[in-house]
Amino acid sequence: MSTTILRHRRGLGLGLVAWLAGILFFLPIAWMALTSFHSEADAATNPPSFAASLTLDGYREFFGTGGGASPWPALINSTVASLVSTLCVLLLALPAAYALSIRPVKKWTDVLFFFLSTKMLPAVAGLLPVYLFAKNAGMLDNIWLLVILYTSMNLPIAVWMMQSFLAEVPVAVIEAAQIDGARLPTILARVVAPIALPGIAATALICFIFSWNELLFARVLTGVVAETAPVFLTGFITSQGLFLAKVCAASLVISLPVLAAGFAAQDKLVQGLSLGAVK
């Protein structure tokens, strides 16, 4: 009896430790959110003013009503680059994954590993030729160049993830449908899609996150016209007097799509980040 009570008590203790760890890790984000609603004067006090009155000034400043540069062009650029590149990734990855799982070509594992190996080579090594190409082709500061690059960055991840999702579709079901006389489009729509759709959605969310976060290429290849949200954020690297609330508001607003997409894809996040190696 006493050992079970002891174990129970220790279980409670460890649960408490877990809660503490969760709160500790979340604290910087909570503090960022709170600070974004403080006035600049209250945001920069030492000791920190936890109970200062709340205001939307930080957000007003960020959205440019205070006279600074408006973040809207950058936010729109990021949205376009992320959404269009994700769409391109899906269009290229879906047929490829089909040819690697449901109707596998010979040596399909080799092809799969080729895709993976491109992801493991550091992007920075290809940066200069891409820059020189863009400069000569007149594509510097052009959002469509980023769309192409982000598509190539995310394609390996998407092929790997979708291969593993499509592989879950039982071959027997597909064959049964074929025997019943169903043609390929029908099979894809009626049999494959319902099973694979949640996985495809998660893949899309993860590709969206990576595109939205990207800084290095966007920083080098874009200027005033095509700058993305992370590039806009680099404007806050050097201090500008009292600007903490504005920084926090900006960081939070620009992180919101990623936080939303990440929580939506939570269950499949591991699988995507480990390139499908872990389920």
Next chain:
Amino acid sequence: MTATTTAPLATTPVRTVKQPSARLRAWAARGPLLPALVFMIVVTQLPFVATLVISFFDWNSLYPKARRFTGVDNYRQVLTDADLRHSVWTTVLLTVAVVLASLVLGLALALLLDRRFRGRGVVRTLLIAPFLVVPVAAALLWKHVLYNPEYGLFNGLLHYVGGPQPDWISNTPLLAVEASLVWQWTPFMMLILLAGLQSRDQQQIEAARVDGASDWQIFRHLTLPHLRRYLELGALLGSIYIVQNFDAVFTITSGGLGTANLPYTVYQTFYQAHENGLASAAGVLVVIGSIIITTFALRVVSSLFREEASRA
């Protein structure tokens, strides 16, 4: 789990095509694959070839007429230049420190989360959040809101206990960058290790417990060996991503105070110093470094891949 169960490699019916139109059919099967494959080769492989070629030229884009072939001179310069050599060292230090620290923390958190307790889902969500902050935003958060010596949260909290008021970034610049990265990458490691923990054989653990094994013995002899592959995978994926890190170094220290890693140095060499040849040589060295990591990574991924596939 073991090789005795049939792997899908074997179960997927290899559609042996023996009809006269076999070649046509083989191409029809490859067809859906080709757009993706061609796209990847053009966009990711050609630039690497170009980088390799440029790395053998003395080429400053401010003096385009002085461009000439110099053989391995750039490599000699990269390997002997004190700053560049230092950036190689910084890259290694940064990667190893961040990967190890986030693995250890991630393991601890995964073990905590592997148990049932009230609000487990909420805690999991709280723990994932740092990974879902845009990297530049996270770096800005640490730089201005937490580290700032005058009004940062760290010194604000130290103020309450009458502690010192250090200038975190100036005193320990590399550690400052590392801490912010550990904060972002621990959730990643936790997720991978948690997946590993939840794929353990529960019956085996129950059996060991009935036989009187202590928690520590179960962890040491059952859990840890099972987790080995997941630990390797986390370490390798983490290394691949963190070797390439640019955002945190760029934002928190702008490569100053001895924190410039290779990606930042490559960026600076060509974007600010316009030394195309040198930047390419440094880039090629980054590639060689990652190929070494990648060789191991591919092996781990493929072994996990087979194991997962055979379990399914």
